[in-house]
Amino acid sequence: MNLREQLTQLLTLAYVFLSAFVAWKALGLVTNSHSPIVVVLSGSMLPAFDRGDILLLWNRDQQARVGDIVVYEIADKSIPIVHRVLREHHSTEKQLLLTKGDNNMQDDLPxxxxxxxxxNQKTDLVGTAKFFFPKLGYVTILLTENQYFKFGLLGLMGISAVLTSE
Amino acid sequence: MFNLANRVQVLLNQTLTAVSVLTAAIALISVVQLYFAGVWSIDTTSISNVKAIALLKNLRSFGALHGKPKENSKIAFDLSADLTPLFHWNTKQIFVYLTAEYEGKLAGLSSRVTYWDKIITRREDATLSLKNARAKYLVWDVEKSFRGRNATLRLEWSIQPYVGAFVLGETLVGEDFAFASVKRKS
Incomplete structure (x- = not known):
């Protein structure tokens, strides 16, 4: 075990993280969305989406369509919301949208x-959901909400790093 | 030499590649299959007996601002449709919705609003036959009032798959109606 070997290992690790970061940012550029992959966090779109389902977003549509499932952000609220477009009003300059969760009784006005x-279709949307993959995102929910899972996984990674560095 | 980390890495990579290829294939095949099932040319829908009602609402949740009452629109309608072609092995649910499209008073303004919708999760429930059904939603306009305008009702659908792309469309039948005016108290 010498210094050169350790540095090479560090470089490999940096390479892994950097390529993941570059891929994420490139996907953001292509889709024109700052968060092109979204994990559903609430049950407000049941039975279509459950917690942990993964959505791929696209944000280059000129207009949203009634029935589209869009992800939007509200100023001062950090959590993006995944709901369906209930109404749209558009002129040549801009489009206004009212949304509603399939599993909610009321529209999203509150x-x-x-x-x-x-x-506002131009400024408030993170993107329109175009592609669906079930359940896989539950890993991230476990990581953020379950302490045992988080530290368990971290511990496992640490142990494997120690064991494999011969 | 392969250590544990290498093995896990290779296994993860291969799983990811296999799942991606499989997902892409499933997504592609299900859209092609929908196309051949003719889902974008369903013309057996019938919307009729449309009755429009107008009423005033004072709550913010019905579009009223600064205490001024807002005109809301409601409809009753008959609807029959056969949406069974939308169901196949990769259809988790369909979202069916009745929309009205109308021009605004302002030039160039166009709107589409939902009056009624339904989530259907089984093929057996995909034939709709409604008599004198009430709209699920009260609708208010982005402008002050609907008065004196015509709208076209259409039945639209959106498919949520088990895995794959979201597909949207509308049935080929439209039905025109005129918005009602609020009755003035004399």
Missing amino acids: LYAKGQLYL
């Missing part, structure tokens, strides 16, 4: 910012 009646 979720919007104070005084906000509609979403």
Whole structure:
């Protein structure tokens, strides 16, 4: 075990993290979305989506369509919301949207910012959901919400790093 | 020499590649299959007996702002449709919705709003036959009022798959109706 070997290992690790980061950012560029892959966190779109389902977003549509499932962000609220477009009003310059969760009784008006009646298609959307993959995102939910899983996984990685460095 | 980390890495990579290829194949085949089932040319839908009602609402959750009452629109309708072609092995559910499309008072303004929707999860439930059904939603306009305008009702659908792409479409039948006006108290 010499210094050169350890440095090479460090380099490999940096390479793995960097390539993942570059791939993520490239996907963001292609889809024009700052978060092109989204994990569903709530049951408000049941039975279509459950917690942990993965959505691929696309944000280059000129207009949203009624029935589209869009991901939007509200100023001052950090969590993006995945809901369906209930109404759209568009002119040549802009499009206004009202959304609703399939599993909610009411539209999203109470979720919007104070005084906000509609979403702006250009500025409020993170993207439109185009592709669906079930359940796999539950790993990230476990990582953020379950302490045992998080530290268990970290511990396992640490142990394997120690054991394999011969 | 292969150590544990290498083995796990290779296994993960291969699984990821296999799952990606399989997912892409499933997504492609299900869209092609829908196309050949003719889902974008369903013309057996019938929307009729549309009755429009207008009413005033004072709550913010019905579009009223600054205490001024807002005109809301409601409809009753008959609907029959056969959406069984939308169901195949990769259809988890379909979301069926009745929309009205209309031009605004302002030039160039166009809107599409949902009056009624339904989630269907089984093929057996995909034939709809509604008599004098009430709209699920009260609808208000982005402008002040609907008065004096015509709208076209359409039955649209969206498929949520078990895995793959979301597919949207509408049935080929449209039905026109005129928005009602609020009755003034004399």
